[in-house]
Structure formats: C-alpha cells, structure tokens
Amino acid sequence: MNTLKKISDYIWKIPKKEKMKVDAYIFTDEEGLKLNSEALEQIKNVASLPGIVKAAYGMPDIHWGYGFPIGGVAAFDSENGIISPGGVGFDINCGVRLLTTTIKFDENKSRIRQLIEKIYNYVPVGVGSTSSKKYNKKDFKKIVEQGAVAVIEMGFGLQEDIEYIEDNGKIMPASFQDISPKAFERGREELGTLGSGNHFLEIQLVERIYNRKIAGLFDLFEGQLVIMIHTGSRGFGHQIATDYIQLMRTHLKKHNANLPDKQLINAPFKSELGQKYYSAMNCAANYAFANRQIITHYIRKAVREIFNIDIKVFYDITHNIAKLESHNINGVEKKVIVHRKGATRAFGPGRPEIPKKYVDAGQPVIIPGDMGTASYILVGTKKAEEYAFSSTAHGAGRTLGRRQAMRTLDLAKVLKNLEKKNIIIISKNKKTIIQEAPDAYKDIDKIASIVDELGISKRVARLIPLAVIKG
DNA sequence: ATGTTC
Numbered sequence A: 001m002n003t004l005k006k007i008s009d010y011i012w013k014i015p016k017k018e019k020m021k022v023d024a025y026i027f028t029d030e031e032g033l034k035l036n037s038e039a040l041e042q043i044k045n046v047a048s049l050p051g052i053v054k055a056a057y058g059m060p061d062i063h064w065g066y067g068f069p070i071g072g073v074a075a076f077d078s079e080n081g082i083i084s085p086g087g088v089g090f091d092i093n094c095g096v097r098l099l100t101t102t103i104k105f106d107e108n109k110s111r112i113r114q115l116i117e118k119i120y121n122y123v124p125v126g127v128g129s130t131s132s133k134k135y136n137k138k139d140f141k142k143i144v145e146q147g148a149v150a151v152i153e154m155g156f157g158l159q160e161d162i163e164y165i166e167d168n169g170k171i172m173p174a175s176f177q178d179i180s181p182k183a184f185e186r187g188r189e190e191l192g193t194l195g196s197g198n199h200f201l202e203i204q205l206v207e208r209i210y211n212r213k214i215a216g217l218f219d220l221f222e223g224q225l226v227i228m229i230h231t232g233s234r235g236f237g238h239q240i241a242t243d244y245i246q247l248m249r250t251h252l253k254k255h256n257a258n259l260p261d262k263q264l265i266n267a268p269f270k271s272e273l274g275q276k277y278y279s280a281m282n283c284a285a286n287y288a289f290a291n292r293q294i295i296t297h298y299i300r301k302a303v304r305e306i307f308n309i310d311i312k313v314f315y316d317i318t319h320n321i322a323k324l325e326s327h328n329i330n331g332v333e334k335k336v337i338v339h340r341k342g343a344t345r346a347f348g349p350g351r352p353e354i355p356k357k358y359v360d361a362g363q364p365v366i367i368p369g370d371m372g373t374a375s376y377i378l379v380g381t382k383k384a385e386e387y388a389f390s391s392t393a394h395g396a397g398r399t400l401g402r403r404q405a406m407r408t409l410d411l412a413k414v415l416k417n418l419e420k421k422n423i424i425i426i427s428k429n430k431k432t433i434i435q436e437a438p439d440a441y442k443d444i445d446k447i448a449s450i451v452d453e454l455g456i457s458k459r460v461a462r463l464i465p466l467a468v469i470k471g
Numbered sequence B: 001a002t003g004t005t006c
Helices: A030-035 A039-046 A108-121 A137-153 A159-164 A180-190 A212-217 A233-251 A270-307 A383-390 A402-408 A413-422 A430-435 A444-454
Strands: A006-010 A011-014 A022-026 A056-062 A072-077 A094-104 A200-209 A226-229 A310-316 A320-329 A332-341 A363-367 A377-379 A425-428 A457-470
Touching: A011 A039, A011 A320, A022 A039, A039 A056, A039 A072, A056 A444, A072 A383, A094 A363, A108 A159, A108 A200, A108 A270, A108 A457, A137 A159, A137 A270, A159 A310, A159 A413, A159 A430, A180 A233, A212 A457, A226 A270, A226 A457, A233 A270, A233 A363, A270 A310, A270 A320, A310 A363, A310 A413, A363 A444, A402 A430, A413 A430, A425 A430, A444 A457
Parallel strands: A022 A056, A425 A457
Antiparallel strands: A006 A011, A011 A022, A056 A072, A072 A332, A094 A226, A094 A310, A200 A226, A200 A457, A320 A332, A363 A377, A377 A457
C-alpha cells in the first residue's frame, strides 16, 4: 500500500505499476490521505482504463464513490478511449450557481427570514418533490436538447443569463431519442425542484475578499448578500445513468470483462453505445442547467417582491460531467474526453469559453461548503492546465458516509451549532440535517487553501451562510 | 445523488 511518493506538500504520486497505464496524482495533505485508502485504490483502478492519457488525478476533496472516486479527474483519448457513467456520477451535471444582489446585509438583517421563507414557498424541495408543471413531450425535448436556452425562451429568466452559464447552459450533441421513456416520465415533473441530500439553496454573506481587483470585476463586495443554488439533474440524470449502466452490462460484456471493479463499466467513446450515452448524459446536463435556471427565476421573483430589485446570474458551474476538450498531452494538442466527477473546470485567463466580462481574470469557480460552513468563489488559472486538465476541487468532501453520520451524530447538537452561528435553517427532512452535518464533511477552508496554494485556482471571496433551505 | 437497497 505504501506506493505513495511525496512530490511536494500537496502533491502525491502513485507511480504506474501492474494494471495502471499511467501514473496517478493526489492533491492533498497528509491528513487527507489518511482518510482515503479506498479512494486511492479507486484512482489506481481508473488509471488502468483503456485510452487514459497523461495521469489520473485526485482533488483535495477526494473520497470514495461509485467506481470512480468523487473528486477525481481522468481524460481519455477521443479515438481509442472510453466514456464511463461512473466517471460522471449518478447526478449528472450536479452543479452550483451563484446569484449576486446589490443588497447590503447590515441594512437588511431583519428581512433575511422573510426572503428565505418566500423562496421556500416558490421552490419545491425534498426527495421526490415535483413541480406544479408537467412538461409535454415537445417542450421536454426542447429542454433536454437546449438546456437553459430553452427555458429562458419559455419565460424563465433573461437572455443575458446565458452568457454566465458554463457552456452557455446548452451542451451538444444531446438528442431526446437517446433517453428512455422512464427517464422522460421521471424528468418531466421534477424540473424546477431542488431535491435532497447535499443539495441546498442558501442566502449568503460575502464575508471576506482575497483579491479586490478580481472581486470588483466579479461584482462582489464585502457585506453583500448573494444567493447560492446547489442542485443537479434530479431523478432524470439518475435514470439515465442507471439505464446506460444496464445497457453497457448487456451489450458490452466482452469489452468490460476484465475490469478491476465492476462499477468502472464503460463504453468505447467512439462506439454506438458510447455516443448514445454521451448524448443522453448531455441531455441530463442540459436538464440540470434548465433546473437551476427555473429556480433562479423564482428566486428573482422573491427578491423582487421583497426588495424591489433585480438580481444577476454571477456564474453557473457543473462539477459532474464528461466533456470533449482540447488539451496539451505531452506537447501535442489532443481531443480528449475529460471526466470530472466532483471536480470543477478552472480555465485560466484568455480562454474563449469564459464570459467576456471575466475573461481577463479567468473562469469563475464556485466551491460550495456543506451545511453551516463557508463557500468559496475562486478563479481558474493558467497553471491548472499543467496539473489536471484545468480542474480544481468541488466541495468539502465527505468524511462520514450518510449511514455512518446517522449512527454517530446527534440532531439536537447539529441544530444548536447552527443556531449559535445565527444560521436560519428550513428543512424538509430531519434525516438530511444529520446526514449533511458539518461533522460529516472535511474542512472546506482547508480545501480552498490547498487549491489556492497549489495554484490550480485562486481564492477571490469567502461566503458564509445566513439562511439555508435543505431537502 | 436517488420514487434513499438493481
């Protein structure tokens, strides 16, 4: 097991051996390593998959996941590599959106509760929560093929919002014909809902600015109220992952015969099934962008009714996805399919994918904390390109599994700690509060500091929660 | 994460 080589304070290397086709690197501190022997095994398995290029990477928030670790990044050659549902995650395009306001907290303390309650009235939350709308086939097709663009046309938001969503809220290829009737049935009534688990909706305070110049460009200032949405593709993405894992089991038995772990099931990217999963996954990604867009619409409405002002989409990032990107692989520019599972794209300044307004600073990165802890706004760097295909961390990362949290943590204590910090909490389910308690997660401040010191993204602002809605 | 154990 002692195959780890320390490269520097936060870089650990597992040199390739046995089945591994490339090296693996973990970006964390000694404590992070101790917590994660299973995830290290998983990252070694990932390094053995067909067509993997350069290396397999683990972010500081790495922990055990389905097949691939959460907080993992791996890229596969687009010609002879694979695509794997386990490398994306069940919640396809789980992601985070931040909305900025011009509201100053110290002048509006008394209205926070009113605002969170109004938002709670507008946005359905919890397991199995459904919207009052049930989309017809024609509209649903448009939504999964055109994401946020489609729902803005339907009246959920402003044209200018599009500019501030990763991939402009619409990823191609995405074809409705590649999703199952079951996925359609589940998806059509859950659009515009928050869900459960680590998903949340928070009113936050910009507590600290690390880089004034970039914060200015990002319209962030100390004392400002901002609103964060953390959710994904709900049961729709989950169904697509389930469907395609099953299809790969049935149709690609031989291809998947010698996997070190059955959960690493995959399809050659260029195969028919590989392309179908890619398209269906993009449908789920579009669905998630649309989901956060619709929720934004209702938050806007709530803010307008209480404060009589309009709010802006700062940025929307995805942290569970596989994307076709061009990267420099040992000196050669190559098309690769980058799997980021619990990892955030972090492009440096100048990239054409970044909104014009931010292009000189770099791509905004949003790292949400867990319940009752800070979240961070960071910015992508040129340096991130050298490390893990322009990627950074995505959150605190669990230390306790959900069941383990239920066994060891106490609801009254968790609630008391939130109360001590003056955080208002509205929750649909008490179980979620225990499962998502801060003690079930690593320290987000440390994660943000590690990625900052490594230089794979730089801190811009620290946000602290004032009021939170959990599923 | 998830109609919370395909």
